[in-house]
Amino acid sequence: MTGVAVAVALSVLTLVAASVGFGSFGRRAAATATDLMVASRGVTSLWNASAISSEYISAAAFLGTAGLVLAYGTDTLWLPVAATGGFVLLVAFVTAPLRRSGAYTISDFAEWRLGSAGVRRTVSACVCFIGWFYLLPQFQGAGVTLRVLTGAPVWAGWVLVVAVVLSLTLSGGMRSITDVQAVQFWVKLVAVAVPAAALLVLWRLDGAGTPEGPPVFGHATTIRVQTESAVRVTAPTAVTVRGTLDGARHDGERVVLSARDHRVGAGAELVFPRGAAVPHAARLPSHTGGVWAMPSERGRDHSLYITYSALLAVLLGTMGLPHILMRFYTNTCGRAARRTAALVPALLSLFYVFPALYGTLGRLYTPELLMTGDTDATILTLPRRLAPGLPGSLLVGLVAAGAFAAFISTTCGVVVAIAGTISQCVLRGGTGSFRAGAVFALAVPLCVAWTAGTQNAAGLVTLALTVSACSLCPMLLLGLWWRRLTPLGAGVGVVFGGGLAVVAGVAGLFLGPRHGWTAALLAQPALVLAPAAFAVMVGVSLAFRRSVPPRADRALARMHLPEEVVLR
Amino acid sequence: MTDPRPPAASGADRASGAYGSGPSGETPHAAPGDVASGDARKLDPLGGTRPRRVVVASPRTRVARSVPPPDEDEPYAGPYSGTGWNIATDLDEQTELGAVFARTLIRAQFRTALGTGALVLGVIALLPLLAFVPGGTHAGPIGLPFPWLVLAAGIQPLWIFAARRQARLAESAERDFARLVGRP
Numbered sequence: 237m238t239g240v241a242v243a244v245a246l247s248v249l250t251l252v253a254a255s256v257g258f259g260s261f262g263r264r265a266a267a268t269a270t271d272l273m274v275a276s277r278g279v280t281s282l283w284n285a286s287a288i289s290s291e292y293i294s295a296a297a298f299l300g301t302a303g304l305v306l307a308y309g310t311d312t313l314w315l316p317v318a319a320t321g322g323f324v325l326l327v328a329f330v331t332a333p334l335r336r337s338g339a340y341t342i343s344d345f346a347e348w349r350l351g352s353a354g355v356r357r358t359v360s361a362c363v364c365f366i367g368w369f370y371l372l373p374q375f376q377g378a379g380v381t382l383r384v385l386t387g388a389p390v391w392a393g394w395v396l397v398v399a400v401v402l403s404l405t406l407s408g409g410m411r412s413i414t415d416v417q418a419v420q421f422w423v424k425l426v427a428v429a430v431p432a433a434a435l436l437v438l439w440r441l442d443g444a445g446t447p448e449g450p451p452v453f454g455h456a457t458t459i460r461v462q463t464e465s466a467v468r469v470t471a472p473t474a475v476t477v478r479g480t481l482d483g484a485r486h487d488g489e490r491v492v493l494s495a496r497d498h499r500v501g502a503g504a505e506l507v508f509p510r511g512a513a514v515p516h517a518a519r520l521p522s523h524t525g526g527v528w529a530m531p532s533e534r535g536r537d538h539s540l541y542i543t544y545s546a547l548l549a550v551l552l553g554t555m556g557l558p559h560i561l562m563r564f565y566t567n568t569c570g571r572a573a574r575r576t577a578a579l580v581p582a583l584l585s586l587f588y589v590f591p592a593l594y595g596t597l598g599r600l601y602t603p604e605l606l607m608t609g610d611t612d613a614t615i616l617t618l619p620r621r622l623a624p625g626l627p628g629s630l631l632v633g634l635v636a637a638g639a640f641a642a643f644i645s646t647t648c649g650v651v652v653a654i655a656g657t658i659s660q661c662v663l664r665g666g667t668g669s670f671r672a673g674a675v676f677a678l679a680v681p682l683c684v685a686w687t688a689g690t691q692n693a694a695g696l697v698t699l700a701l702t703v704s705a706c707s708l709c710p711m712l713l714l715g716l717w718w719r720r721l722t723p724l725g726a727g728v729g730v731v732f733g734g735g736l737a738v739v740a741g742v743a744g745l746f747l748g749p750r751h752g753w754t755a756a757l758l759a760q761p762a763l764v765l766a767p768a769a770f771a772v773m774v775g776v777s778l779a780f781r782r783s784v785p786p787r788a789d790r791a792l793a794r795m796h797l798p799e800e801v802v803l804r
Numbered sequence: 805m806t807d808p809r810p811p812a813a814s815g816a817d818r819a820s821g822a823y824g825s826g827p828s829g830e831t832p833h834a835a836p837g838d839v840a841s842g843d844a845r846k847l848d849p850l851g852g853t854r855p856r857r858v859v860v861a862s863p864r865t866r867v868a869r870s871v872p873p874p875d876e877d878e879p880y881a882g883p884y885s886g887t888g889w890n891i892a893t894d895l896d897e898q899t900e901l902g903a904v905f906a907r908t909l910i911r912a913q914f915r916t917a918l919g920t921g922a923l924v925l926g927v928i929a930l931l932p933l934l935a936f937v938p939g940g941t942h943a944g945p946i947g948l949p950f951p952w953l954v955l956a957a958g959i960q961p962l963w964i965f966a967a968r969r970q971a972r973l974a975e976s977a978e979r980d981f982a983r984l985v986g987r988p
Contacts, residue, residue, distance in 0.1 A: 314954065325921055326964045332974065544932075551925075581960070585964060589957060
């Protein structure tokens, strides 16, 4: 265990040092706020595409997807498919015209296109909410990673990420961050791919079963329960218990768990024999194998609605992510931006194979995570389980470095996006206000991070994507392609869609679980809210068509004509 | 695209839209002779099959003749600096004709993008049907279930292809447009 911790610490430190090295390398020119953000626009398509992919591959992709696959089954692979599809839509509808508009942030775009400072403020508020929802899972993932690896309290991971990100954003600005992001994409890819290849080989050599059977313990396993929790047992199982079980104290006695829900006290130790079926945490579905392998969310209320709604949220939400859109400003022209975006699906597809593989192998080798509920830790636990000793420790160290690269790069990107928006909109620009904005951007999610305790990282990211899909995505699409969008229509639509999505997200975070249609609508409102936001924008714009900005035609021509024929 | 008008014609003149619908507006790189016969065809009141030849003896002919060939490789030096007028001037000056051209490009690009969008939405909408694949729960060739393989590695090549195709189509539309307006 200490060996692992050392390996982890070393690899993370190396990574951080490399990042900071890159940061200071690019710092030479970062003198003014414009320099900080513009990144001098000299980045190639592949390099920028790596940076964009890196920013998109967050804690959710890295840890959450594997955890979802372990717990919920093959159907959760829909989310990476939809995320990659979202980038195809981005190529088709957004990148080139947005780049040609010359707007740096999406708030700049709204103000330039619609000529209204009010719309700008509305959009800026929306950007902040999306960023904060996006930062929550990063903090949570960092906390879980550090806790699983070293036993440190959860907040230690948050503090580590905040410290590194602050030092990076405050010193280097965006030029260095583009380099850091691009390097970190390849770090992350190696960090998941090498252990995955090793695990695949070990799995085939091992001759263990296939993942679609019901999860069982491969050997006698001792589980130490950290916090009091409810677990569901599907078949009578004889276990040795030390600690509190169902309110009674046991001291190393043999107890037969009947097939129902049991409460396990904090600090209890349960020893399961080889071949026993794995109990599930009560909040996770206990799929038998066949259902796990089939992609359908059976056993949940209104599962088809929830599935389609989540898919739509990821698909459309990807188009409106402020920190991703800002990256295209680094390209020199609309055509380069489009080429960059067209490379991203390839890079993402390459990456997403591996979390899926981890989640699947996790059913065979780390099934106890289903009982403790720490499914986000699958990628971190798996190498040590499959290859005990030094090789496992080294692989874990590699994975941990990749995970921290994910937290740091995504957090950096989001913080730069929020800080840029705040400093230009509220504080009126300047290097000092950019830095103040960065501090503010990190402080808010840090204050609410404790409420997100039991949520899965991927679920939290879907929240951010839902807000984006219901507010910025409609504004962006209509602004880029529809001449008759009015400031009033855009503002009302963003407030309506974004506001309701934020309310649903906050309700999901702070209220307990619910049932029926209320639960389904609160959990995944995108299928209702996104079309409604489009309808509101179009409807209000048509109702007040006199206020179509006079520059609309000129703006549309500027966005869609290639640079060489651009208006002079 | 050539237009046999004197270069001194003002932007307000062209804004009327009458020029945009004339035959010369639809004949790219028309030679002077073509222009003459085209005008003759339009002027023929009976619409006869044999167009009557007319002699155009005005400064227009001279201007049309002096327009350089479209593929000539010389840097652009401003709308009025050369010998001819081109559509880019209209785009610069935001005339109705320029707006019509810009709108044509935007519509074409939007159609391409809609095609890609329809493909993406269609594939996403079909994904839940994987649940009805017979024998889907059994392990495939490398010990992983068939739906797993489709979702983890089967759809992605389609996305990569769609993104590349979209980028290629949009770029070629832009290139054609740039060539059309004489600023390649």
